[in-house]
Amino acid sequence: MQPAVLVLNCGSSSLKYSLVEPDPGTSVAHGIVERIGSDHALATLAYGGLKVSRERRVTDHDAALRLTFEMFAEAGGHLETLGLVAVGHRVVHGGREFYRPTVVDDALIARLGELAPLAPLHNPPGVLGIEVARRLLPDLPQVAVFDTAFFHDLPDAAAAYAIDREVAEAWGLRRYGFHGTSHQYVSEQAAAFLGVDPAGISQIVLHLGNGASASAIVGGRPVDTSMGMTPMEGLVMGTRSGDVDPGIVFYLGRTAGMATEDIENMLNRRSGVFGLAGHNDFRELHKLIENGDAAARLAYDVYIHRLRKYIGAYLAVLGNTDVISFTAGVGENDAMVRRDALTGLAPLGIELDEHLNESPANGPRVISAENSPITVLVIPTNEELAIARACLGALH
Numbered sequence: 001m002q003p004a005v006l007v008l009n010c011g012s013s014s015l016k017y018s019l020v021e022p023d024p025g026t027s028v029a030h031g032i033v034e035r036i037g038s039d040h041a042l043a044t045l046a047y048g049g050l051k052v053s054r055e056r057r058v059t060d061h062d063a064a065l066r067l068t069f070e071m072f073a074e075a076g077g078h079l080e081t082l083g084l085v086a087v088g089h090r091v092v093h094g095g096r097e098f099y100r101p102t103v104v105d106d107a108l109i110a111r112l113g114e115l116a117p118l119a120p121l122h123n124p125p126g127v128l129g130i131e132v133a134r135r136l137l138p139d140l141p142q143v144a145v146f147d148t149a150f151f152h153d154l155p156d157a158a159a160a161y162a163i164d165r166e167v168a169e170a171w172g173l174r175r176y177g178f179h180g181t182s183h184q185y186v187s188e189q190a191a192a193f194l195g196v197d198p199a200g201i202s203q204i205v206l207h208l209g210n211g212a213s214a215s216a217i218v219g220g221r222p223v224d225t226s227m228g229m230t231p232m233e234g235l236v237m238g239t240r241s242g243d244v245d246p247g248i249v250f251y252l253g254r255t256a257g258m259a260t261e262d263i264e265n266m267l268n269r270r271s272g273v274f275g276l277a278g279h280n281d282f283r284e285l286h287k288l289i290e291n292g293d294a295a296a297r298l299a300y301d302v303y304i305h306r307l308r309k310y311i312g313a314y315l316a317v318l319g320n321t322d323v324i325s326f327t328a329g330v331g332e333n334d335a336m337v338r339r340d341a342l343t344g345l346a347p348l349g350i351e352l353d354e355h356l357n358e359s360p361a362n363g364p365r366v367i368s369a370e371n372s373p374i375t376v377l378v379i380p381t382n383e384e385l386a387i388a389r390a391c392l393g394a395l396h
Contacts, residue, residue, distance in 0.1 A: 005088050084137075146180070
């Protein structure tokens with residue numbers, strides 16, 4: 001039996017999980033419990049060729065994890081037979097001090113609670129998931145893997161904000177970057193797919209999902225990234241604004257009388273594509289555009305415009321770019337986004353092959369023209385596998 005890691009990714013009302021064998025890199029099972037706290041929570045599990053689903057009242061994350069174990073047992077996967085050696089937790093923000101996979105203890109949980117203001121939508125559910133797993137699986141080591149870790153050593157010029165230095169140092173104000181597990185995994189997979197050493201190439205990775213971020217990577221190490229102190233900066237996202245003039249916050253507070261919490265909620269939950277169009281599912285967005293919806297058209301155009309700005313900026317940062325990789329839900333599956341993000345960039349060395357770009361496929365693939373100086377790839381991300389491998393590394 002191969003050693004397995006249970007990877008947990010907790011949201012405020014969801015519990016996403018995956019059972020992964022880090023070597024050889026197999027996903028044995030995966031599933032999610034949604035609408036936690038409601039009378040109609042939906043739980044799904046795919047395991048061993050079976051798909052199990054339940055809709056019932058799930059009061060909290062503790063009940064959600066217990067339900068998950070029940071469903072595993074129903075599908076024939078009892079805990080004692082799964083080969084579990086650890087539980088891995090995605091933690092979004094590690095601050096300045098946590099940038100390596102870390103075995104969880106009471107002190108770490110306390111410190112992560114103190115870091116919650118840096119990622120108020122993400123860190124509290126992550127800590128809750130750790131606490132639940134520690135109670136239900138007390139004999140297994142729990143390992144925290146941080147979204148910010150890959151970007152810990154960003155060059156100072158990229159990490160620093162041009163604000164009062166003493167204030168920045170006192171409060172840890174800097175660009176931390178996020179989706180680091182995905183950016184690292186995809187950059188390594190891109191190099192492996194092309195049969196080259198990561199140390200010898202320069203890359204742009206575009207992680208485009210409901211959350212979206214870009215990174216510029218030289219020799220396997222990031223030199224810039226779009227997300228900042230929080231996961232709100234940078235590209236336009238599903239519900240998050242990305243880059244805005246900070247003066248908007250002060251204006252809304254003084255003139256509109258909005259409370260800080262209301263502004264934060266708007267920028268995190270009611271902005272981005274959703275804020276402009278009322279939908280953040282790109283499949284629905286494309287349908288609305290086809291039917292002449294002006295708001296959907298604007299949302300899409302703003303999304304693409306920002307994405308192109310970052311691609312151009314990172315081409316300048318790198319000076320010489322070898323590879324651009326698209327990943328995550330939108331990046332892997334939306335050929336129109338990929339096309340519109342790169343159309344007209346042939347003078348900068350980027351030429352798509354329209355047929356390759358539009359051809360449906362699931363694995364890593366080239367979508368650039370044969371004579372394109374910059375190779376464009378689609379590389380499926382696998383953050384769960386990356387987290388599972390990081391957990392094993394932390395235990396040895």
